[in-house]
Amino acid sequence: MMKMLLFAGAALLAATPAVAQEAAPAGGARIELRGGWDNVAPVVTYTDQTGSQRISGGQSGFTYGTELGYDAVFGNGGFVGAYAGIAGSTTKSCDTVGIIDECLSAGRNVTAGVRVGFVLPHASMVYIKGGYSNGNLKIRDSSPVFSQDLVESQDLNGFHVGAGGELGLTPHFYTKLEYVYTHYEIGSIDLANARLRTTLDRHQVVGGVGYRF
Structure with missing residues (x-):
């Protein structure tokens, strides 16, 4: 009986490091796939x-991409x-002005940015994040009087802030949900005794699945 107890105790001690390793806090390198709701508002x-007078309007679409961290x-x-x-988007807005059709x-x-937060049980996390954003805006104008469509592509610099959480499915795999707000500067024009400033606000609710190495 004593030998059996000693054997059981030795087996438990041998298994403890493995269990501790499985229950270790989340951390290290990670990669994830992301997708969700995307709203872009000039x-x-x-x-x-x-x-000051402020005019805004937005269109929604789907965002998809990947993140390394x-x-x-x-x-x-x-x-x-x-x-x-890096992410793409299906968000698109089209309006007609006179005989010109314009699509954004x-x-x-x-x-790119940093995030800080707390590790929860079962390899889960909550966090806030913030950093730099560079977005691309494509403008296409078409009209019967044009020989071909006029296409312009503009890169916009800005910043983003957000918050979210990750739920550990295993010590390596996780799922997540987060909200991100992004602000881009487009430009401004000085008029007589006035100023016209154009910016772009972006709101996203994104889910994802990831792997932690």
């Missing part, structure tokens, strides 16, 4: 001596990480 602000976990359960990603399409979006 904002025009007209400012003169009497005050690395998270360093501290002993108190907090973590800090860096990430970079959201192109690729490149992001």
